[in-house]
Amino acid sequence: MKVCILGDGLTSLALAKALVNKGISTDLFLSDNNKKQDKSRTLGISKSNIEFFNKNILNIEKLLWDINKIEIYSENLNNRKIIDFNNNYKRLFSIIKNHELNKYLVSQLKKNKFFKFKKKINSFEIIKKKYQLIVNCDKNNKITKKFFYRKFKKDYKSYAYTTIIEHKKISKNNVATQTFTKKGPIAFLPISKKETSVVYSIKGDQKIKIDELIRKFNIKYKIVKINRINCFKLQSSNLRSYYNKNILAFGDLLHTIHPLAGQGFNMSIRDIKSLMKIIDYKISLGLNLDSSICEEFENKTKHTNYIFSNGVDFVYELFNIENNINNDLSAKFIEFFANNKISNKFFIKLADEGIVI
Template sequence: MNVCIIGEGLTALSLAKSLINKKINVHYYHKSRNSNFSSNRTIGISKSNFEFFKEKIFQISKNNYWKINRIEIYTDKIDTENLLKFENDKNDLFYIIKNDKLLKSLNSNLIKSKFFKKILLKKDINEESLNKKKYDLIINCDASNFLAKKYFTKKISKNYYNLAYTTILKHKKIENNTATQIFTKQGPIAFLPISNIETSVVYSIDVKNKKFDNSDVIDLINKNNPKYKINKINKLNSFELSSSNLRNYHHKNILAFGDLLHRIHPVAGQGFNMIIRDIKILSEIIESKTELGLHIDALILSDFEKLTRNKNFIFSSGIDFIYEFFNIEKKIKNKNITKILKTIGKNKNFTNLLIKFADRGINF
């Protein structure tokens, strides 16, 4: 079986690794001649997804991830009682990984495989030239290329008018296994530990009515700092935030994948988790077909869409609801909403339900 993957980044590399583990030939088309692994960005992977990733995709080194066993959520002021608290005495809740470390590890592993071939994406490449190579499947992870513009334009979209600012704090050593999220007047800010001396920051700032420069953002990070004695704040990176859900997942033997399928607000740290769940489902479909001795062709793409599209839309809508819910109080200036949620949050069954939702999506 021969598969073409178009795109760059963790989604494309993780999918490629999943396929070559099944001894499927993968041609990986990428734009950059020299891979740039420098990044202040991190990803959070839930416990069940982390276990699947290690078992079925790639064994992540212990030096490349950090365990989170507690999450605290506040509204506006860190010195008040937390709004919600999630913890599990027996298990870690999720794991934080630096993008650049996982990218480097995956890339180094893949290029050693005889089933993997990297191909620089030429400007003159088109659908006809891909079809001449007679790929069984073409998987497109690039939301802006010729395939996306031709076949995958119908989607439900939303502009949050937010900029997500990311950086890494260097700070004095502390016991650092609690993630903190604060819903400030400017937007949600998350402090995500990656070691006892480093913490990743993701700050989604509302820029619809006011612009912020980097110095403003740094001031806000310092203002909302929950506990860290900061030695250094790395350079800020930023990107626009929007959500989208694709209406059709495939065309003939071409499958849309990753952010092209669904893009969500980072408020709950679930973007890459959705992608891992998609890889798991696609992997299970391929395994079931091959075990029956069936040829892998475009029919599996229909199966994939049937099993994922509705679930992905419901999950994406849930993340959007979380973002908008915490915006309500800011818009209507009514503290009763926070009081109600704080009361509900003391119910262990409710918090356990949210933990399962974050861990397994709507499959729990």
């Protein structure tokens, strides 16, 4: 029984590791456009996803920086804090550097006898016959262009700017902040006592001096250096069909969301959890890992993924409308709603576990 994964992003690597941990032979084909590792990128991973990752994929504790409080501010309300999320100062989620997670997964996969890196796909026809299950995480290959192009798509007409700022040491740098500015949301995500990652999503593509804006919305750090700033276009998408025969689309190819809630990779970890559950069940019954997995996976995850993606988009639009009509109603509405004890708990659970049905 052999599984093939197309693409070498974080989702591909994490899924491959989950499969080989079960003794399932897995070949992973590298993406064509070999991108350089972007050292400005970090990921927030939720508490329950970390627990799953540590237990079923790889123990990543040593790479994590814990966040135990989130503060949300609004520029429309004079940069006032409108929401606090905290878990009695215990871990809410943790931040990890993308390139460190990538490196660790690759090094551990290389040691595994069930795993092989493959360089180039000579023929998709041969691959379709050779493997019982093909998991496609590559947004740009021929299979994607042929079978996985129909999607619900939204262009945010925005760009995400990412960097890491170096600052004077802070003894407890464990509070993440996000300000909904008139230009878009800016998040400060601590990764050590002296470093904090910044993600600023800004509408339009005008030439903007990001470093000046970072300094403007920075409320607590004595900045020593702003590292290289990277920028890319933002969109959201949800595939209409998750599979074609024995080929399953996965990762950011399946769903891409606005980064304001830091949930894109978290959704993929939840997908890995669902897929592994289906695979475990098949193995326990002595069944083949075949195309039926794809259908079961779609039935199980498509509706919740769709609702979750739209929920993130809804929050984005709430603040966007506010900026367009130039008033502070939605910030006040969110302030009122999210500070209610029950809804505050609900949002923490939703960000941690996703939609649980």
